[in-house]
Amino acid sequence: MAHAFTLFLIVMAALAAVVFVALHFFEAGYGYLFDRRYGPPVPNRIGWVVMEAPVFLFMCVLWASSERMWQAGPLALFLLFQAHYLQRAFIFPLLIRGQSKMPLGIVVMGMIFNTLNALMQGGWIFYVSPADYYADWFSQPYIYLGGALFLTGMAVNLHADHIIRNLRRPGDTRHYIPRGGMFRYVSSANYFGELLEWTGFAIASWSWAGAVFAWWTFANLAPRAASLRRRYEREFGEEFTRLHRKRIIPFIY
16 A cells, blocks of 8 residues: 555656646636636636535545544644635635636646545545554654644635735725735735645645645645736736735745
8 A cells, every 4th residue: 555655646746747837838717817718617606615625525534434533643634634624615615705706627626636635645644654653743843843834824824815805895896916914925925825834734744745735735826826926917017016026935936
């Protein structure tokens, strides 16, 4: 099993590299960058639930089927992981305003990746890692440093989503430059928060599975952040460029 899982991680890491390159040529067409080429539009609320709920449910199955389900280390990692997807799959969609859409193709691709990622993270934590790997995890620094980064990233992500959600008044369809919070430093503060979350999770789990997910997060979100920044520059011109924001990582990129 360990050999097959290692091969699985290598394939996933390689696919992330392909996605990273491809997204520099093809914008992921949802949200501000909505594009009908990626399939017929579906309501955002439905799209987010269909796309994100499978990873939450599959992770529950992997946890409940494992002999390690009540071990402190695996349980802590499970709760961190599920905290994100509980919010993203079931709370975030309820907070969406307006009648925005996302392409069906994006929903399907997201659902497939999320299911594979549940297998990647849950597979390592509950089944593939050595039996005593997480036995004394709370005597190690990883869970504390990684957990702190994860929770900080989640707070940044939630605050950025709140800012974006309140850019418009009911009935307003114009676009606005997000301001405040980490938007002072990057044009995609919500993506920075998510990248920080999964970097923290990789540290907390101290695993190649976590590292591959962090790499996937960057490979998916960094090109999209670059596309969003270009769109802001075209639409708002000097009003945006004079803010001197980075794309996704403050002061760096």
